[in-house]
Amino acid sequence: MPQMTMLQAINDAMHVAMERDPDVVMLGEDIGKKGGVFGATDGLYDKFGALRVMDTPLSECGIIGTAVGMALYGLKPVPEIQFLDFIYPAFDQIVSEMAKMRYRSGGQFTCPMVVRSPSGGGIRGGHYHSQSSEAYFAHTPGLRVVMPSTPADAKGMLLASIFNEDPVIFLEPKALYRHGKQEVQEGWYTTSLDEARRVREGDDVTVVTWGAMVPIVEDAAGTAAENGVACDVIDLRSILPWDYDTVLDSVRKTGRLVVVQEAPRTCGFASEVAATVAEKAIDSLEAPIARVTGFDTPFPYALEHVYKPDKKRVLGAIEFTARWA
Amino acid sequence: MATGTEMHVVMEAKGKAKGRTPKGLGDDDLKALFRAMLFTRLFDQRGMNLQRQGRIGFFVPSMGQEASQIGTGYAMGNKDVLYPSYRTHSLALLKGVPLKVLYDQLWGNATDLVKGRQMPNHFAIPSINWVSISSPIGTQISQAAGAARAAQIRGDKDVAVWAWFGDGGTSSNDFHAGLNFAGVWKAPCIFMCENNHWAISVPEEMQTASVSFADKAVAYGMRGVRVDGNDVLAVYEAAREARDRAIKGEGPTLIETVTFRMGPHSSSDDPKRYQPPELFEAWQKRDPIDRYREWLEAKDLWSKDEEEALAAELQKEIATAVEAAESTPAPDVETVFDDVYAELPKMLIEQREALRAQIKASGAIEDGGGAFPL
Ligand SMILES: Cc1ncc(C[n+]2csc(CCOP(=O)(O)OP(=O)(O)O)c2C)c(N)n1
Numbered sequence: 109m110p111q112m113t114m115l116q117a118i119n120d121a122m123h124v125a126m127e128r129d130p131d132v133v134m135l136g137e138d139i140g141k142k143g144g145v146f147g148a149t150d151g152l153y154d155k156f157g158a159l160r161v162m163d164t165p166l167s168e169c170g171i172i173g174t175a176v177g178m179a180l181y182g183l184k185p186v187p188e189i190q191f192l193d194f195i196y197p198a199f200d201q202i203v204s205e206m207a208k209m210r211y212r213s214g215g216q217f218t219c220p221m222v223v224r225s226p227s228g229g230g231i232r233g234g235h236y237h238s239q240s241s242e243a244y245f246a247h248t249p250g251l252r253v254v255m256p257s258t259p260a261d262a263k264g265m266l267l268a269s270i271f272n273e274d275p276v277i278f279l280e281p282k283a284l285y286r287h288g289k290q291e292v293q294e295g296w297y298t299t300s301l302d303e304a305r306r307v308r309e310g311d312d313v314t315v316v317t318w319g320a321m322v323p324i325v326e327d328a329a330g331t332a333a334e335n336g337v338a339c340d341v342i343d344l345r346s347i348l349p350w351d352y353d354t355v356l357d358s359v360r361k362t363g364r365l366v367v368v369q370e371a372p373r374t375c376g377f378a379s380e381v382a383a384t385v386a387e388k389a390i391d392s393l394e395a396p397i398a399r400v401t402g403f404d405t406p407f408p409y410a411l412e413h414v415y416k417p418d419k420k421r422v423l424g425a426i427e428f429t430a431r432w433a
Numbered sequence: 434m435a436t437g438t439e440m441h442v443v444m445e446a447k448g449k450a451k452g453r454t455p456k457g458l459g460d461d462d463l464k465a466l467f468r469a470m471l472f473t474r475l476f477d478q479r480g481m482n483l484q485r486q487g488r489i490g491f492f493v494p495s496m497g498q499e500a501s502q503i504g505t506g507y508a509m510g511n512k513d514v515l516y517p518s519y520r521t522h523s524l525a526l527l528k529g530v531p532l533k534v535l536y537d538q539l540w541g542n543a544t545d546l547v548k549g550r551q552m553p554n555h556f557a558i559p560s561i562n563w564v565s566i567s568s569p570i571g572t573q574i575s576q577a578a579g580a581a582r583a584a585q586i587r588g589d590k591d592v593a594v595w596a597w598f599g600d601g602g603t604s605s606n607d608f609h610a611g612l613n614f615a616g617v618w619k620a621p622c623i624f625m626c627e628n629n630h631w632a633i634s635v636p637e638e639m640q641t642a643s644v645s646f647a648d649k650a651v652a653y654g655m656r657g658v659r660v661d662g663n664d665v666l667a668v669y670e671a672a673r674e675a676r677d678r679a680i681k682g683e684g685p686t687l688i689e690t691v692t693f694r695m696g697p698h699s700s701s702d703d704p705k706r707y708q709p710p711e712l713f714e715a716w717q718k719r720d721p722i723d724r725y726r727e728w729l730e731a732k733d734l735w736s737k738d739e740e741e742a743l744a745a746e747l748q749k750e751i752a753t754a755v756e757a758a759e760s761t762p763a764p765d766v767e768t769v770f771d772d773v774y775a776e777l778p779k780m781l782i783e784q785r786e787a788l789r790a791q792i793k794a795s796g797a798i799e800d801g802g803g804a805f806p807l
Contacts, residue, residue: 140707141634142634142706142707145633145701163639164635164639165640165641166605169606194569197605229803230803231805231806232802232804235568237552237568283803373780373784403784404773404780404784405769406773410550411763411764411766411769412803413799414769418798420795420796421791424791424794
């Protein structure tokens with residue numbers, strides 16, 4: 109099996125999807141000749157041409173609005189929003205149109221499409237190239253919101269998203285684009301959007317996370333293990349809908365929960381995880397639930413490293429929770 | 434003045450002292466225009482070098498667009514308000530903003546006016562009415578219309594509001610909203626579309642099917658003017674006229690300066706992937722600085738010696754400011770919580786305390802680095 113970075117795996121998934129189905133089309137800013145600002149769409153324009161790989165005018169509203177029209181016509185559009193921070197001009201099309209199409213038409217019209225967008229920090233991009241905005245979309249019934257954390261998951265989840273009946277916000281943790289290589293199966297395969305991934309087994313503390321925080325949590329869990337605390341690490345993969353059964357089973361086993369997200373604290377998805385566990389498994393809890401999150405501030409430029417949860421902050425929370433008696 | 438699709442030109446494309454001197458410009462003004470253009474070019478070259486040397490994280494050059502920007506900047510009134518883009522630092526240089534202010538921002542250091550909060554080139558300089566820059570394309574356009582309306586409401590007679598954006602910016606929602614509102618209100622607003630032919634890799638013909646960007650003004654009931662953006666005198670004339678009209682209550686103007694981005698989109702872009710080299714070479718021959726120098730020389734207003742002396746003086750100023758900014762420390766860690774609200778709410782006080790406790794327990798937070806790709 110070839111070794112791929114997440115970026116290569118995403119690129120490969122799009123090649124596979126476009127070869128498999130002529131209805132799959134891409135549109136976005138700089139995705140053609142330039143191949144995307146990160147290179148995610150590299151080679152697609154040369155292979156599939158300007159009609160299926162469209163550089164668009166600079167309008168996210170236009171990109172998503174026209175993609176909705178294409179989806180309603182029967183295509184499978186995969187629009188790219190260059191950075192998640194620039195998605196807001198399209199918020200209306202996403203929240204009012206794409207997400208509600210199935211429900212408002214009594215199931216007669218649907219928008220099977222995938223909005224791809226790089227999310228999160230890690231590139232010194234300041235406020236507007238770094239935010240983790242998954243919670244806005246997770247608050248929108250009708251959307252699927254997913255975020256892979258490994259190359260193999262990225263490819264399998266992207267193919268699953270493109271050939272899924274629901275509209276998907278596919279968030280790509282840009283900090284992991286070139287984080288490392290992994291064996292990725294060639295050709296067609298899909299990865300379930302409904303199941304969380306157990307990253308590490310342990311009986312002492314459950315740690316739930318997603319996206320770019322996964323390797324940071326893995327690292328912290330490794331050190332915790334050396335200190336005698338075994339973590340059960342779960343990568344949610346899909347944020348909406350989410351696999352709470354896996355999380356609840358784990359918490360019933362460990363009695364302790366830490367949730368780690370890069371996004372600001374208040375009303376982040378970690379709050380939803382905490383609330384669900386409190387509702388359904390409070391009897392199992394032996395310690396207060398801990399959240400490790402970004403601060404309730406905009407994403408800073410010079411102090412990015414202070415803002416983002418790092419290994420020390422995660423490890424501190426794991427140890428605090430483990431020690432609680 | 435050429436409107437719609439015609440092009441307003443003062444200087445002949447090549448050489449000779451063809452073309453009149455615009456009204457209101459004396460010899461000192463003509464030299465000041467050149468100085469600001471040269472200053473901008475040197476600042477750009479230094480900015481790109483600093484980024485390549487890994488001393489600053491990112492940079493957006495304006496090479497090729499000096500005439501388009503300085504020509505407008507020179508037409509502004511003292512009380513005018515600027516809604517600039519990330520590519521218009523020339524305006525700050527023209528207006529005499531101390532260089533240290535600009536370099537502090539490029540470093541995001543402890544004395545940076547925006548406190549290290551934003552990426553390089555995202556200045557906010559209230560001393561010259563320069564409003565804070567945002568990365569999302571186009572957002573300043575509707576804000577400028579609002580500020581111009583506010584000047585009308587207040588009865589401020591000598592204020593015009595200027596918004597700068599690129600050809601790509603004309604596709605944004607805010608372009609439509611801003612021009613539409615300003616048109617309805619006859620607001621004293623000047624919309625400066627710098628058509629540098631590219632929105633990163635997307636060429637102008639994929640941005641619009643209009644015959645020109647200036648032509649879009651028609652639909653908003655305002656004047657649209659198309660100017661040779663590499664002709665600093667033509668740009669000045671057009672901007673001056675637009676301002677006069679705005680102040681007299683004759684409504685907003687959309688100015689399209691036709692120019693060329695002679696460098697990459699930013700320090701992370703490589704135009705070789707999408708730009709035909711012939712196109713670049715053709716525009717290089719129309720370099721706005723070379724063109725204006727020839728014009729000045731033909732009028733006996735400029736010499737090689739003068740330029741050498743000026744360049745040396747500017748380079749020295751730059752070197753001093755670079756050194757000062759680079760040796761200024763990073764912002765204090767706890768400032769990350771400031772300015773989210775007027776006063777720190779309890780949740781942020783608690784988060785600050787938690788950070789303090791963490792640093793006390795496990796030491797300073799490591800800077801993981803990270804490089805901007807775009
Ligand atoms: C809303 C939004 N979408 C995408 C981007 C990413 N982006 C940054 S600059 C740019 C191109 C801008 O082109 P133009 O408006 O012509 O101005 P120029 O950079 O050429 O000065 C793009 C697509 C952005 N900053 N904002």
